[in-house]
């Protein structure tokens with residue numbers, strides 16, 4: 087007899103959905119979470135009269151009641167659909183091009199996007215049509231071949247998918263378009279995948295673009311913490327246990343198979359299965375002894391690199407969105423269409439006009455997101471941790487303030503009133519994310535999202551009997567993929583338990 | 586994906602080559618074992634082992650404990666931040682917050698300056714029992730009561746009462762140590778002159794540095810005293826400062842001081858949202874708070890059942906966190922003022938009183954999570970730790 091059937095390490099999106107799914111099936115589950123709240127990245131914190139959303143700009147995959155997306159079904163299956171209230175957004179994103187102070191807002195509909203862009207770039211009318219058709223075909227290729235595993239899949243059945251999936255996004259955009267701004271508008275979702283278009287697989291961008299159009303970008307009433315709390319609640323209702331403030335210190339192994347987990351306080355808890363929602367690096371190199379790490383995993387880990395983190399400003403304003411200058415909820419600020427420059431800026435400490443940055447104002451999605459007559463926004467610039475690791479601790483606070491100042495200078499370009507209305511501000515650096523998520527490089531994206539490290543080439547197989555991984559380190563980053571990753575992992579365990 | 590499918594992709598061979606190369610030259614993450622914790626601990630250790638290096642008598646009721654790190658390393662802090670000391674008094678493990686009164690430029694130690702509270706469990710322990718050489722444990726530096734260059738003007742007005750002087754002492758010491766381009770007007774209210782902590786040092790700094798303007802305000806001075814008397818009123822502030830434009834306000838002191846001083850600042854037209862207010866621990870006499878149900882008396886007894894097993898009895902007037910600690914159940918805590926959410930627990934059944942405005946996340950409220958340091962039982966309770 088073991089203490090639990092399954093121990094889940096980490097209550098991030100993937101850890102939570104895996105536990106909820108398993109407890110629904112009557113499996114005895116314990117979740118260990120180092121932090122005192124569930125959610126990992128999917129959380130919030132309070133400052134003054136604001137509750138700041140930590141991570142979620144947009145979630146994909148929920149769809150509408152009439153045209154449900156995969157997440158709506160997933161929420162139903164794990165028993166949280168009734169606990170959640172979805173907020174649909176009117177726009178895909180607002181593209182702000184700094185050098186020309188130009189703004190293009192894409193609607194979340196592929197036909198409307200075509201019409202809008204064809205009007206703005208009449209010379210490329212045909213190319214726009216052809217490109218959007220390609221996006222659709224490649225996206226459906228990914229779904230049919232990778233996800234639904236069409237047994238008849240072949241190059242002949244899905245020609246566009248097999249031709250373009252592994253190409254980098256920039257190459258595809260270059261092939262179709264001349265106008266650099268048009269390319270930049272259509273490639274802007276690269277920010278959600280963390281590597282610039284010349285390094286990003288086209289299948290990833292195509293899938294994301296098409297899926298956001300089909301299922302509409304959404305948010306939650308109460309923010310992402312409402313999601314995490316709902317799933318945690320479902321786990322408890324189903325008889326599962328969650329221990330907060332309780333990190334896993336070690337995965338206990340015997341004869342090459344999982345035996346349980348030792349907590350940071352030295353408690354040994356037994357189980358035949360462990361799901362790790364912790365980083366893949368820490369799962370193998372912190373929680374396991376070197377001799378237990380399988381050689382193929384060592385090779386896999388060597389091929390990967392840790393993804394970026396971010397520099398983030400959480401801003402609470404004593405004014406309505408329009409008084410601060412917000413018209414759209416999701417804004418991408420693009421300073422440079424040069425990929426090399428964008429990549430270089432991700433490795434710099436400060437923020438300037440050439441950074442890729444996003445700013446979301448949630449009160450435009452839900453007027454009650456913040457208290458009356460206020461609003462909040464999250465401004466994010468993609469940044470690797472490296473330069474932050476070199477900042478001497480004594481200079482950390484000052485460096486943080488200087489970088490925040492540099493970011494505000496960039497924001498001033500589009501929101502000239504922004505400084506006048508700040509009531510609360512919290513600054514998060516890659517080190518902040520490292521502290522709260524415990525991830526190498528403070529990343530919340532897992533490994534760099536290069537084609538070679540995608541699930542196509544690195545299937546999620548722990549190579550250790552009883553050990554399962556779930557989350558952004560073993561698949562795509564982001565809400566939808568990690569929520570789904572947890573359920574997929576749970577299903578494999580159910581299969582194993584029933585075998 | 587099956588190999589034969591993979592091979593059908595255009596560009597497949599190139600990616601295979603890339604994989605081979607990166608496997609050969611990639612980083613070996615196993616060499617980075619422990620690094621994340623190391624980076625995090627340089628800034629935010631969850632626990633610091635401290636040794637008392639020196640004890641300084643400040644006033645009849647106040648001492649400064651000079652705390653050194655056992656491992657020789659103290660993380661940096663921002664002047665105004667606090668540490669939460671974890672102590673065992675009379676077999677009960679508990680914690681209390683103390684602002685660091687030394688300057689952040691002094692990296693060899695943290696000073697905390699503790700004032701006696703009548704019947705206070707931890708303050709009396711620290712003042713009467715702790716000796717040089719004793720070991721203590723604390724959290725890393727915490728809190729947002731510090732100067733923020735984006736939110737605050739370079740000229741700040743500080744209102745202090747009693748032991749509330751400690752964060753300001755750290756700020757002033759930093760400004761003078763480092764020659765920071767900031768100006769401080771410090772109003773320090775006290776019942777008597779003898780009771781004032783750091784009076785000597787503040788008077789001296791004020792004389793020496795034009796950037797430090799120290800205004801002691803004594804409630805009941807003897808006739809010789811020439812400074813400001815009474816309370817820190819709107820008039821006193823106005824008289825001293827003249828124009829209030831371009832200044833940021835900070836306040837730290839006992840609960841009664843906020844009740845008195847905030848309306849005074851209102852009179853001056855200072856926007857309350859722009860006043861940085863430090864916390865002061867759990868509310869005193871909670872049963873006098875607005876919203877407290879009149880039928881419940883502070884000494885009413887209720888049963889608390891924990892994790893479906895152990896249960897104990899406690900008073901309505903006692904914060905749940907303290908009651909849990911008294912019964913040997915340790916819930917991690919930091920501010921003990923309702924602000925930081927560290928002591929978050931789930932209320933499964935029963936009712937508690939949590940003062941209005943306690944910053945509990947919206948969805949935490951929905952699912953019954955409470956900040957136990959400022960939650961008071963109004964009923965028999967069932968909770969989940």
Ligand SMILES: Cc1cc2nc3c(=O)[nH]c(=O)nc-3n(C[C@H](O)[C@H](O)[C@H](O)COP(=O)(O)OP(=O)(O)OC[C@H]3O[C@@H](n4cnc5c(N)ncnc54)[C@H](O)[C@@H]3O)c2cc1C
Pocket residue numbers: 095096097098099100101118119120121124125126127128140141142143144145146332333334335363364365396398466519522523524530531556557558559563564565566568
């Ligand atoms: C600022 C920001 C903005 C973002 N914006 C978006 C967006 O708009 N849309 C989108 O889809 N995605 C977005 N993301 C990404 C998304 O939030 C993440 O990819 C996703 O939440 C990752 O989930 P996860 O389950 O993989 O892991 P995590 O959220 O990292 O959770 C892992 C959990 O495991 C715990 N843990 C780790 N090790 C241990 C251990 N040893 N013992 C116990 N517990 C442990 C951690 O404390 C954590 O709670 C954003 C992220 C951030 C930070």
Ligand SMILES: Cc1cc2nc3c(=O)[nH]c(=O)nc-3n(C[C@H](O)[C@H](O)[C@H](O)COP(=O)(O)OP(=O)(O)OC[C@H]3O[C@@H](n4cnc5c(N)ncnc54)[C@H](O)[C@@H]3O)c2cc1C
Pocket residue numbers: 667681682683684685697698699700701702703704705706707708709728748751752839863864865866867868869870920921922
């Ligand atoms: C962020 C923060 C920073 C702080 N910094 C300092 C500091 O630098 N120096 C310092 O001396 N204290 C400081 N405090 C207060 C300190 O944490 C303790 O509350 C104080 O030492 C009393 O604890 P105790 O265990 O002695 O009293 P308890 O046993 O907790 O309380 C006994 C009784 O005294 C009342 N009481 C508690 N605290 C006070 C108080 N401060 N004034 C009047 N009555 C009180 C209680 O309601 C109770 O009735 C700080 C508090 C916070 C939240």
Ligand code: FES
Pocket residue numbers: 917918919920921922923924925926927928929956957958959
């Ligand atoms: S300890 Fe900070 S909210 Fe209770």
